Amino acid sequence: xxxxxxPRGAEGSDLDLFAPDSPPPPPPSPAPRTPSTRRSARPxxxxxxxxxxxxxxxxxxxxxxxxxxxxxxxxGAFIPLWVRGEVSDFKAHRNGHxxxxxxxxxxxxxxVVWSRDQRGVPASPDDGMQVSAFGxxxxxxxxxxxQFTVVRIEAEGDGLRRKALERTRARLEADGLLAPxxxxxxxxxxxxxxxxxxxxxxxxxxxxxxxxxxxxxxRLIIVPAKVQGDSAPLELCAALDRVNRxxxxxxxxxxxxxxxxxxxxxxxxxxxxxxxxACDVPTISAVGHEVDMSICDLVADVxxxxxxxxxxxxxxxxxxxQSELKKLSLRMGSAARATVRHESDRLRHLQRDVAAAxxxxxxxxxxxxxxxxxxxxxxxxxSTLARGYAVARDEQGATLSDVAAFRDDMPFDLVVxxxxxxxxVRRRGSTPGNPEAT
Amino acid sequence: MKFEARLARLxxxxxxxxxxxxxxxxxxxxxxxxxxQLRAAADELTKAETRVQQLAERANxxxxxxEPRE
Numbered sequence: 001x002x003x004x005x006x007p008r009g010a011e012g013s014d015l016d017l018f019a020p021d022s023p024p025p026p027p028p029s030p031a032p033r034t035p036s037t038r039r040s041a042r043p044x045x046x047x048x049x050x051x052x053x054x055x056x057x058x059x060x061x062x063x064x065x066x067x068x069x070x071x072x073x074x075x076g077a078f079i080p081l082w083v084r085g086e087v088s089d090f091k092a093h094r095n096g097h098x099x100x101x102x103x104x105x106x107x108x109x110x111x112v113v114w115s116r117d118q119r120g121v122p123a124s125p126d127d128g129m130q131v132s133a134f135g136x137x138x139x140x141x142x143x144x145x146x147q148f149t150v151v152r153i154e155a156e157g158d159g160l161r162r163k164a165l166e167r168t169r170a171r172l173e174a175d176g177l178l179a180p181x182x183x184x185x186x187x188x189x190x191x192x193x194x195x196x197x198x199x200x201x202x203x204x205x206x207x208x209x210x211x212x213x214x215x216x217x218x219r220l221i222i223v224p225a226k227v228q229g230d231s232a233p234l235e236l237c238a239a240l241d242r243v244n245r246x247x248x249x250x251x252x253x254x255x256x257x258x259x260x261x262x263x264x265x266x267x268x269x270x271x272x273x274x275x276x277x278a279c280d281v282p283t284i285s286a287v288g289h290e291v292d293m294s295i296c297d298l299v300a301d302v303x304x305x306x307x308x309x310x311x312x313x314x315x316x317x318x319x320x321x322q323s324e325l326k327k328l329s330l331r332m333g334s335a336a337r338a339t340v341r342h343e344s345d346r347l348r349h350l351q352r353d354v355a356a357a358x359x360x361x362x363x364x365x366x367x368x369x370x371x372x373x374x375x376x377x378x379x380x381x382x383s384t385l386a387r388g389y390a391v392a393r394d395e396q397g398a399t400l401s402d403v404a405a406f407r408d409d410m411p412f413d414l415v416v417x418x419x420x421x422x423x424x425v426r427r428r429g430s431t432p433g434n435p436e437a438t
Numbered sequence: 439m440k441f442e443a444r445l446a447r448l449x450x451x452x453x454x455x456x457x458x459x460x461x462x463x464x465x466x467x468x469x470x471x472x473x474x475q476l477r478a479a480a481d482e483l484t485k486a487e488t489r490v491q492q493l494a495e496r497a498n499x500x501x502x503x504x505e506p507r508e
Contacts, residue, residue: 188442189440189441189442194493199492199506199507208488208490211488211490212488215486215487215488216486216488217441217482217483217486217487217488218488218489219488219489219490219491220488220489220490220491221491221492221493221503222490222491222492222493222506223492223493224492242493242495242501243493245499245501246493246501318483318486321441321483322480322483324445325445325448325476325479325480325483328445328448328449328452328472328476329472329476331452331455331456332448332451332452332455332469332472332473332476335452335455335456335458335465336455336465336466336469338458339455339458339460339462339465340462340465342458343462
């Protein structure tokens with residue numbers, strides 16, 4: 001089967017369902033409502049030169065002409081519309097197109113989604129799904145079948161989006177991009193924060209407001225990208241790539257404000273998720289409100305519930321830092337005071353120890369002295385004197401113990417038990433060699 | 439010195455002082471340094487401001503940082 005052009009406009013006049021060699025469409029017939037009633041109402045009459053195509057056996061139309069006529073009638077009769085039914089016989093053909101049937105209890109119709117129209121469908125539907133499909137009714141001449149050419153599908157309960165999310169998530173998980181150990185810590189004091197978002201969205205406004213309120217010391221660099229619409233995924237990827245190539249950001253915030261599920265869809269795009277994972281610096285994802293969870297959130301290093309929360313997670317306020325400085329100051333002060341107190345305590349102890357030691361020393365010296373005094377006393381001549389002996393001393397106090405020390409007429413002192421008696425040597429002669437004391 | 443480095447230095451000083459294992463002269467020198475760092479950090483905080491700019495890529499793949507339109 002070869003890819004065929006899908007109907008685009010409401011007119012369908014450029015349709016070409018026929019093979020390249022098929023004849024041109026028949027001239028427009030005077031719009032018979034239903035060929036069958038027409039035939040029964042007007043039995044064929046042979047051999048009429050002015051018979052209109054198909055009126056007689058001789059003027060019979062070709063199958064192709066009939067199919068083309070049916071095609072034109074059908075396409076002309078229906079504007080593109082939504083049709084509700086259950087999906088069955090789904091087949092993703094290797095040529096890229098999807099084929100399935102939509103059915104209800106009493107009827108079914110063949111459907112096709114051309115590969116190029118599949119962008120408008122989050123994921124292929126599964127058999128049994130209740131869906132609404134938007135497209136236009138046509139005729140597939142090669143099979144003589146009516147065919148509904150679908151360009152959008154909405155499944156009940158948003159089933160297709162959930163399925164697409166699950167698939168994307170599984171692929172990212174298989175590549176290890178969701179692993180907790182991949183999460184990088186945010187820099188504590190980022191100087192340059194890149195924010196990938198729309199220039200005129202609420203997210204940017206909220207982030208700037210938070211940073212200004214907190215007087216955060218940062219440069220916020222806006223890297224603009226569309227955040228919704230068909231071009232959003234590629235613009236987001238390009239912006240993230242730009243941040244990497246610029247190379248001066250410490251941190252990236254990617255996100256947008258709240259919106260409908262469809263508005264946030266770009267942040268579930270696998271390419272965007274992979275671009276977030278490929279960021280050289282840590283990333284914060286902030287998509288929509290708290291309740292909105294996106295694939296981008298799963299891949300980013302930190303998921304913030306809102307853009308404002310992302311700005312708060314990324315930076316620290318002046319007040320917060322001031323109180324941190326205050327705490328450090330208190331800690332240093334009390335530690336320094338404790339050190340001084342400790343040192344002066346030590347000094348006091350030392351003083352006491354020194355005093356005690358010197359007192360002890362004095363005491364010991366004193367007792368040593370008494371000891372010596374006792375011993376001195378034992379050796380003292382005074383005790384001998386007490387027993388009646390006397391000692392002779394010259395005027396200088398030297399003991400005179402030999403006769404030769406006594407010269408004639410020399411004064412000296414005689415020390416006795418209770419005092420000193422002045423004395424003088426008598427002239428010798430009467431008893432030579434024996435001076436005589438007076 | 440970056441604010442972050444100052445804060446780290448202050449934390450280290452506080453911890454050393456709190457260890458109680460310093461000689462008095464060393465403790466006093468650290469304390470003095472800490473006071474100096476605190477003052478510098480507080481100064482830096484009062485000067486803190488948030489700038490908002492926009493990244494623009496030139497055709498040759500180089501970048502400009504421009505003031506955003508209001």
